[in-house]
Amino acid sequence: MLPLSLLNAAQNKPMLVELKNGETFNGHLVNCDNFMNITLREVYQTNSEGDRFWKLKECYIRGSTIKYLRVPDTLLDAVKEEQNRARDAGRGARGAFVSGGNRGGRGAPSRARGGRGGPMRGGRGRGRG
């Protein structure tokens, strides 16, 4: 599972973000991008000593300054389930296409599908069960 899939699934969920300088931000994730830049709303900020607090309506955090994010445990199962659903849906659609389009074409190099052409990557195995 990709870290960014987890982050995307965390939208509107509470999270704790610690920056490299030790400051922490507690809030709900509003949005994020592929750099892990994020916006949070209803934020409690603490300094690195943990002895001063600020409340912010909303804040933007540059991804490169982040040390780690802590997200709800339940997200892991939610993301895995979503990925399984997506995979099954994809497999169903592709399987139908392959059995129709590949008939009699055994000997041809199977480059057309799978895009990358890497060994054992979607080129075989899927359609055969």
Next chain:
Amino acid sequence: MSSLQGYVDRRVILVLQDGVVIVGVMAGFDQKSNVVLSDSKERIYSMDAGVEEVPLGLYLVKGDMIVLIGELDEAVDQAVDLSTIHAEPIPRIQY
């Protein structure tokens, strides 16, 4: 190519640049070595008390921060009584 794929779904130990040690099950990773850890715990070492384990849950650690990732031998790890271990904490990296 070096890859973290072999660590997926295994219990691993992470050492970060600030000296923090985290153990958890690697749920995923990406090209930048960002790592998702489930059921993770921080291990806090000190000389005058045993190792303290602080539960952290589901964690996403940025690849920038990671110094080391190693697979834990769970059998050996569970055989160790952490409360008897006294050790210097790892100092943070200084440039």
